[in-house]
Amino acid sequence: MVRRIDVTGVGGVRLAAWEFADPPKGRGEQESAPGVLLLHGLMGRASHWAPTARWLAERHRAFALDQRGHGRSEKPADGPFTREAYVADAEAAVEQLGLAPVTLIGHSMGALTAWQLAARRPDLVRALVICDMRASALGVASQREWEDWFRSWPVPFATLADVRKWFGEDDPRVERPNPARGEFFAEVMAERADGWRPVFSRRQMLTSREAWVFHAHWEELAQVRCPTLVVRGLDGELGRAEAQEMVRVLPCGQYGEVPDAGHLVHFDRPEGWRATIEPFLEGVLTA
Numbered sequence: 001m002v003r004r005i006d007v008t009g010v011g012g013v014r015l016a017a018w019e020f021a022d023p024p025k026g027r028g029e030q031e032s033a034p035g036v037l038l039l040h041g042l043m044g045r046a047s048h049w050a051p052t053a054r055w056l057a058e059r060h061r062a063f064a065l066d067q068r069g070h071g072r073s074e075k076p077a078d079g080p081f082t083r084e085a086y087v088a089d090a091e092a093a094v095e096q097l098g099l100a101p102v103t104l105i106g107h108s109m110g111a112l113t114a115w116q117l118a119a120r121r122p123d124l125v126r127a128l129v130i131c132d133m134r135a136s137a138l139g140v141a142s143q144r145e146w147e148d149w150f151r152s153w154p155v156p157f158a159t160l161a162d163v164r165k166w167f168g169e170d171d172p173r174v175e176r177p178n179p180a181r182g183e184f185f186a187e188v189m190a191e192r193a194d195g196w197r198p199v200f201s202r203r204q205m206l207t208s209r210e211a212w213v214f215h216a217h218w219e220e221l222a223q224v225r226c227p228t229l230v231v232r233g234l235d236g237e238l239g240r241a242e243a244q245e246m247v248r249v250l251p252c253g254q255y256g257e258v259p260d261a262g263h264l265v266h267f268d269r270p271e272g273w274r275a276t277i278e279p280f281l282e283g284v285l286t287a
Helices: 046-056 083-096 109-120 140-152 160-170 179-186 202-213 218-222 240-249 270-286
Strands: 003-008 014-019 035-039 061-066 102-107 125-131 189-192 195-198 228-233 253-258
Touching (some): 003 083, 014 046, 014 083, 035 046, 046 061, 046 270, 061 083, 083 109, 109 125, 109 202, 125 270, 140 202, 160 179, 160 195, 218 240, 228 240, 240 253
Parallel strands (some): 035 061, 035 102, 125 228, 228 253
Antiparallel strands (some): 014 061, 189 195
């Protein structure tokens, strides 16, 4: 079962939250189950979390959120696409869905949103999983590389097979064929009159990224008081040394890594992802 619940974000922006499985069984009323909110990364969408949400739903109320500018949520022409807006949207989702105290699971930009919310509203957050997101500033060069990369996309794509092939094999950023990456991007395309195009605005994605790429986020990370698991793919964007420093900075930090996974950890190695985070979540439930 897939159930959609609309949430009102900051400035009245309409956000789509999704529950991808039946309510938990054998735990009494649905409302008594602990809440989990899954936050995708830049260019992602809630449906990317569907496999994770389904096994989480065995013991949790598990929701994923299409963040502003993404998926089925509203894409306001003038934004805002600030850090404050993304964090306030997640806060609104937790409160309107009745998930508090919630476990937040975030990938990339969604992980940053999760730890910023945990720092701002510790009363709302029970635990946190940070997946492949750096706390260090990435700088101007990184943003320019993304601008060039977006311009290189051969849109519109004639077919979804072309989408899968380009992002999984032909994209200059791909070092070796990665079918999971192709599938990831196939899920964020929609068919138009002239072919397949992304469901998001690349201009809005650059604006969203600009809001965090020039800044370090160590201070907010140190303010997170709840149990936190920092997860990286061995071939991802978060290096081992930085991940371990993030764990050191966190008052209640733990470290995890998924072999043979790149940045899209939960897409690349779903079984390894589950094996890494499930023991942590079990510990949170029994604490």
